[in-house]
Amino acid sequence: MTLGRRIRGRRRHLGLTLAVTSERSGLSVPYLSQVERDQANPTVTALGAIAHALGVNLNYFLPAGAHAATVRRATDTDEVRLHELGYRVDRLAPGGPDAQLEPLLVRIPPGYAGAPSTHLGEEFLYVVSGRLRVTVSGDTSDLGPGDSVHHASTVPHAWANPWAEDTVLVWVGTPRLFT
Numbered sequence: 001m002t003l004g005r006r007i008r009g010r011r012r013h014l015g016l017t018l019a020v021t022s023e024r025s026g027l028s029v030p031y032l033s034q035v036e037r038d039q040a041n042p043t044v045t046a047l048g049a050i051a052h053a054l055g056v057n058l059n060y061f062l063p064a065g066a067h068a069a070t071v072r073r074a075t076d077t078d079e080v081r082l083h084e085l086g087y088r089v090d091r092l093a094p095g096g097p098d099a100q101l102e103p104l105l106v107r108i109p110p111g112y113a114g115a116p117s118t119h120l121g122e123e124f125l126y127v128v129s130g131r132l133r134v135t136v137s138g139d140t141s142d143l144g145p146g147d148s149v150h151h152a153s154t155v156p157h158a159w160a161n162p163w164a165e166d167t168v169l170v171w172v173g174t175p176r177l178f179t
Contacts, residue, residue: 002038003035003038003042003047003061004035004036004037004038004039005036005038006060006061007032007035007036007050007054007061008036010054010056010060010061011036011054014054014055016054018032018033018036021050021053021054024052024053025046025049025050025052025053026049027046027049027050031046032050035050044058044085045117047061048119057175058177059176059177072091072092072093072094077090078090078091078094079091080104086109086112086114087106087107087108087109087112088106088107089104089105089106089107090104090105090106090107091103091104092104092105092170100174100175100176101172101173101174101176102171102172102173102174102175102176102177103170103171103172104170104171104172104173105128105168105169105170105171106167106168106169106170106171107166107167107168108130108132108159108161108166108167108168108169109161109166110161110162110163110164110165110166111161111162112159112160112161113158113159113160113161113162114158114159114160115158116135116156116157116158117156117157117158118153118154118155118156118157119153119154120153120154120175121152121153121154121173121174121175122150122151122152122153122173122174123149123150123151123153123157123171123172123173124148124149124150124171124172124173125143125148125149125150125159125169125170125171125172126146126147126148126169126170126172127143127144127145127146127147127148127167127168127169128145128168128169128170129145129165129166129167129168130145130161130163130165130166130167130168131143131144131161131163131165131167132147132159132160132161132167132169133159133160133161133162134149134157134158134159135156135157135158135159135160136149136151136155136156136157137151137155137156137157138156153173
């Protein structure tokens with residue numbers, strides 16, 4: 001089932017109109033209609049707003065991947081592809097209904113600069129290679145291999161890679177974004 005069909009199905013299951021969903025999500029009716037008809041690809045932020053408006057978490061709309069093992073081999077890949085990211089994300093561990101942490105391997109290309117964001121939870125970043133510029137609550141730090149940062153996600157935070165080489169980092173956060 002497509003993302004648009006899952007969203008429309010949940011909205012109709014709740015007996016909500018597009019207008020009510022628009023009011024609850026802060027997104028326009030035409031945009032929501034395009035998303036439901038798979039004519040628009042929502043950003044993570046937009047999908048989060050839709051999920052909130054429909055009383056579910058982000059995972060509700062993403063295809064569930066069944067993981068029978070608790071071990072992830074280096075040769076295994078579980079890439080998460082979302083429109084707005086601008087960088088590559090690989091899951092480092094399978095999800096499960098009781099899992100609290102989301103461990104991800106993130107590869108940030110040169111020139112990437114993210115906008116500050118806030119959300120529930122907390123984040124831990126460990127730089128494996130390259131360098132990362134992290135801004136948390138207006139304080140900026142340049143991190144290199146072996147450096148890390150831990151912060152509440154409820155404060156404004158952003159990442160950037162203004163250097164010429166890729167940055168590879170391990171990101172661990174709560175709550176889980178993708179199960």
